[in-house]
Amino acid sequence: MSAVVSGTSVLSERVQDAIRAEVQKYPQPRSALLIALHLVQGELGYVPLEAQRELAALLGIRPIEVREVVTFYPMYHEHPVGRRNVQVCVNIACALAGARQVIRALERRFGIAVGERTPDGGYSLEEAQCLGSCGTAVCVQVNNDPFIENVRPDAVDDLVKRIG
Amino acid sequence: MAVERYLLPPDGADWRALAAYRRAGGYEAATRALREMTTEAVVEEVKASGLRGRGGAGFSTGQKWSFMPKPGGPKPSYLACNADESEPGTFKDRQIMERNPHLFLEGLIIAGYAINARAAYVYIRGEYVTPFRVLSDAIAELRAAGLLGTGLFGTDREYDIHLMRGAGAYICGEETGMIESAEGRKGQPRKRPPFPAVYGLWGCPTTVNNVETVSHVPWIIKRGAAWFKTIGTPTSTGNTLFGVSGHVNRPGVYELPLGTKLREIIDVHAGGVRGGRALKAIIPGGVSMPVLSAEQVDVAMDHESLKQAGTLLGTGGIVVMDDTACMVRAALVIARFFRHETCGQCTQCREGTAWLYKLLQRIEAGQGSAADLRTIESVGGYMEGQTICALSDAAAWAATGFLRRFRAEFEAHVHEGRCPLPESFEP
Numbered sequence A: 001m002s003a004v005v006s007g008t009s010v011l012s013e014r015v016q017d018a019i020r021a022e023v024q025k026y027p028q029p030r031s032a033l034l035i036a037l038h039l040v041q042g043e044l045g046y047v048p049l050e051a052q053r054e055l056a057a058l059l060g061i062r063p064i065e066v067r068e069v070v071t072f073y074p075m076y077h078e079h080p081v082g083r084r085n086v087q088v089c090v091n092i093a094c095a096l097a098g099a100r101q102v103i104r105a106l107e108r109r110f111g112i113a114v115g116e117r118t119p120d121g122g123y124s125l126e127e128a129q130c131l132g133s134c135g136t137a138v139c140v141q142v143n144n145d146p147f148i149e150n151v152r153p154d155a156v157d158d159l160v161k162r163i164g
Numbered sequence B: 001m002a003v004e005r006y007l008l009p010p011d012g013a014d015w016r017a018l019a020a021y022r023r024a025g026g027y028e029a030a031t032r033a034l035r036e037m038t039t040e041a042v043v044e045e046v047k048a049s050g051l052r053g054r055g056g057a058g059f060s061t062g063q064k065w066s067f068m069p070k071p072g073g074p075k076p077s078y079l080a081c082n083a084d085e086s087e088p089g090t091f092k093d094r095q096i097m098e099r100n101p102h103l104f105l106e107g108l109i110i111a112g113y114a115i116n117a118r119a120a121y122v123y124i125r126g127e128y129v130t131p132f133r134v135l136s137d138a139i140a141e142l143r144a145a146g147l148l149g150t151g152l153f154g155t156d157r158e159y160d161i162h163l164m165r166g167a168g169a170y171i172c173g174e175e176t177g178m179i180e181s182a183e184g185r186k187g188q189p190r191k192r193p194p195f196p197a198v199y200g201l202w203g204c205p206t207t208v209n210n211v212e213t214v215s216h217v218p219w220i221i222k223r224g225a226a227w228f229k230t231i232g233t234p235t236s237t238g239n240t241l242f243g244v245s246g247h248v249n250r251p252g253v254y255e256l257p258l259g260t261k262l263r264e265i266i267d268v269h270a271g272g273v274r275g276g277r278a279l280k281a282i283i284p285g286g287v288s289m290p291v292l293s294a295e296q297v298d299v300a301m302d303h304e305s306l307k308q309a310g311t312l313l314g315t316g317g318i319v320v321m322d323d324t325a326c327m328v329r330a331a332l333v334i335a336r337f338f339r340h341e342t343c344g345q346c347t348q349c350r351e352g353t354a355w356l357y358k359l360l361q362r363i364e365a366g367q368g369s370a371a372d373l374r375t376i377e378s379v380g381g382y383m384e385g386q387t388i389c390a391l392s393d394a395a396a397w398a399a400t401g402f403l404r405r406f407r408a409e410f411e412a413h414v415h416e417g418r419c420p421l422p423e424s425f426e427p
């Protein structure tokens, strides 16, 4: 999951090809930027500056235009997060269902606070805003996987098992 | 009264596969619209149905479509579909995308035809990986069956549907923020005019519609505007998807006619307040809409009735709170959200959301003063009606709404120097 430089490029051929295919869908190549960043992050785990520079060249824009986007959107990371980045929704429906207790239990379990990463790089913990799953609160998302729903504050063992 | 459902498949039915959807009559409306109706006739039918947008603002869909230019202009037209669904308390579009993807795609085909669009771009919030996958599969199936691309439904039209992904910013649900984001930029809303119908995606005429909005359209074409108007109230027509969350026994998404009583939604459909506790507060349409107190539970869930009750229908996302819930904490959680999501362009919004959060933090911690309560109202006043988009208004309405409706509880925090509700959820 780290940005190992293969040859001269941070972005693999596979990701570059996928981005080129995305570009075809739009009248302007830079419209593929958000999905391209997801593809890059899916491969590297985060979006380092070298990757941003290569992406800018691929889309014909300046590196700062990529960086503006990376830093504006909460889902992108410029620095490595845990291999499992655990995002717990703390918005109203999840708060009513005990999201704060879930976060506290995970902090104890992982030995880190919200915004931190375990020393072995295995886990990181984030607060998320409403994930669009309020009817099945508490809602948790790990990386970009399908939601873990109906998390109960008194069953965090179960959650940890599902996080893996 | 038995309610006929049409947005969500009947219980036990799985309409995700193209063949199953077609067996249930799917794509008949698109075939008829494209082969037998003029684009004007489609617009007129939808106008006559009274359909209003389900994205939050409730604008007439047919009217919005009629702002689009006639074909043959210098620029192509586009349909931009809003699948950002980020308003807290709202989780309905996901139900359509995951459980009835072809109804949504059929709606996109008919809507695109009505406005003479070259293509539809669907902007899906980045966290919705399952809806994205289900829709990708459904589009691939449609294309393989020759129902998308060139020669659409045996006509000489060309039309395509593309999926885009957001990346966690609520402001990209605002229509011009979404357009900026779809162009590969920060999702900062644009000043209007020009409106998207004149200057939208890539500077071209664009209609922005919500997922649920376009999903009503196949049924309006299939069964007619007159049928649609028999459902709901005279000015809030059709069914809608109410999402119910919070302190109820059966949270979930319920498809019911607009105008259904809030009490019926909570007590009958959502199974009543959990643990038999007393109802205290209800947010009726996503956290941007002012909260209601339990005494208002007999309100009908339509645009006009909610306006009279001092709030708005918004997205129909209903958040229910029982008598354990601290209203200062609820306001705090929501203020934290808006402070996190402001795009920062407008001073009133950038500074105001930070102030509201700070003031509510102080009051929640038992360190607030009577002056802080007045400051919430004055800050809220500065935030309303003066900014590029409505996020600022929403943040102000939410905070001042809680304060007005539950003032005694705010005052108790100030006077007692602590939260008077020991059993409350934590923010």
Ligand SMILES: Cc1cc2nc3c(=O)[nH]c(=O)nc-3n(C[C@H](O)[C@H](O)[C@H](O)COP(=O)(O)O)c2cc1C
Residues within 6 Å of the ligand: B052, B053, B054, B055, B056, B057, B058, B059, B061, B064, B082, B083, B084, B085, B086, B087, B170, B171, B172, B173, B174, B175, B176, B208, B209, B210, B211, B213, B214, B389, B390, B391
């Ligand atoms: C801050 C803000 C966030 C919004 N978020 C959404 C959203 O997530 N989904 C949506 O459909 N509309 C959202 N809207 C409303 C859109 O701007 C727009 O009115 C709507 O998508 C139009 O579609 P409709 O006419 O079909 O309802 C938001 C508006 C504001 C001001």
Ligand code: SF4
Residues within 6 Å of the ligand: B171, B188, B189, B341, B342, B343, B344, B345, B346, B347, B349, B350, B387, B388, B389, B390, B391, B392, B393
């Ligand atoms: S009102 Fe707030 S969110 Fe909207 S454009 Fe201004 S700063 Fe951005």
Ligand code: FES
Residues within 6 Å of the ligand: A089, A090, A091, A092, A093, A094, A095, A129, A130, A131, A132, A133, A134, A137, A139, B088, B089, B090
């Ligand atoms: S409030 Fe947590 S998913 Fe909506």
